[in-house]
Amino acid sequence: MTAIPITIRRARRDDVGAIVEMLADDPLGAARERIEDPLPAAYVRAFDQLDRDPNIQLVVAEEEGVVVGCLQLCVLPGLSSQGASRGLIEDVRVASHRRSRGIGEQLVQWAVCQARGKGCVLVELLTHHTRTDAQRFYQRLGFQRSHVGMTMRF
Amino acid sequence: MTAIPITIRRARRDDVGAIVEMLADDPLGAARERIEDPLPAAYVRAFDQLDRDPNIQLVVAEEEGVVVGCLQLCVLPGLSSQGASRGLIEDVRVASHRRSRGIGEQLVQWAVCQARGKGCVLVELLTHHTRTDAQRFYQRLGFQRSHVGMTMRF
Numbered sequence: 001m002t003a004i005p006i007t008i009r010r011a012r013r014d015d016v017g018a019i020v021e022m023l024a025d026d027p028l029g030a031a032r033e034r035i036e037d038p039l040p041a042a043y044v045r046a047f048d049q050l051d052r053d054p055n056i057q058l059v060v061a062e063e064e065g066v067v068v069g070c071l072q073l074c075v076l077p078g079l080s081s082q083g084a085s086r087g088l089i090e091d092v093r094v095a096s097h098r099r100s101r102g103i104g105e106q107l108v109q110w111a112v113c114q115a116r117g118k119g120c121v122l123v124e125l126l127t128h129h130t131r132t133d134a135q136r137f138y139q140r141l142g143f144q145r146s147h148v149g150m151t152m153r154f
Numbered sequence: 155m156t157a158i159p160i161t162i163r164r165a166r167r168d169d170v171g172a173i174v175e176m177l178a179d180d181p182l183g184a185a186r187e188r189i190e191d192p193l194p195a196a197y198v199r200a201f202d203q204l205d206r207d208p209n210i211q212l213v214v215a216e217e218e219g220v221v222v223g224c225l226q227l228c229v230l231p232g233l234s235s236q237g238a239s240r241g242l243i244e245d246v247r248v249a250s251h252r253r254s255r256g257i258g259e260q261l262v263q264w265a266v267c268q269a270r271g272k273g274c275v276l277v278e279l280l281t282h283h284t285r286t287d288a289q290r291f292y293q294r295l296g297f298q299r300s301h302v303g304m305t306m307r308f
Contacts, residue, residue, distance in 0.1 A: 050230075152297045
């Protein structure tokens with residue numbers, strides 16, 4: 001399959017609305033997000049905070065000038081594995097009408113490549129146990145179901 | 155049970171050796187770490203890097219002046235859940251001869267409390283699927299086995 005031509009670039013403040021729409025367009029996300037116009041200020045505050053953080057890259061996939069996907073990569077230093085950094089992938093989304101065309105794969109491959117380039121020995125992520133499609137997707141890209149992801153929501 | 159009196163404090167450079175020993179004192183960690191004297195410089199470099207990071211707290215538990223446990227907490231901003239930060243708990247260890255006395259519990263409760271205080275809506279962690287004791291421990295503290303933790307090791 002020829003890869004869909006997309007551009008992966010750092011998210012800007014004016015992408016926040018499009019990103020939040022993708023986060024909300026999902027059975028689990030729908031209950032957690034608030035799509036309003038104007039967007040709740042907390043989203044923009046969070047964007048500014050992560051945008052300043054040198055360890056975090058929030059990127060979007062753009063297809064013909066339209067934002068169609070997003071991904072957040074955190075590169076985290078730590079002592080284990082001989083002081084190697086770890087890459088944490090979060091908030092991977094592709095707009096519902098653009099799915100199954102390899103966009104998510106390109107985003108994740110980009111993140112893996114970035115993490116490797118920044119000296120990580122490991123990339124990790126959590127997917128909800130009900131997201132079996134996502135788990136197959138990540139396995140196809142070389143991830144292993146090696147861990148249990150445990151959460152406490154306040 | 156009365157809680158064992160421990161002090162939880164920020165790790166210092168001169169704790170790195172004791173922390174690495176705890177990371178290595180474990181079937182999974184033993185293969186990954188290098189205990190040498192002097193300690194490989196990569197550990198100290200990683201410590202300096204994480205110590206400078208305002209989002210990361212590496213702490214140790216001290217009992218009668220001796221380091222007996224450690225935990226790393228990262229507080230990560232993100233857009234999802236209405237721009238709420240998430241707490242990621244990593245590298246939780248208790249020295250093997252001091253286990254089963256509630257030290258790990260105090261460390262994890264400290265991290266949950268910190269994360270909550272910093273406005274996180276969620277604390278998350280990955281435990282290797284073979285660490286069933288750890289999973290029971292976290293469940294007892296209120297964590298759910300909600301996610302699959304997927305990793306790619308380079």
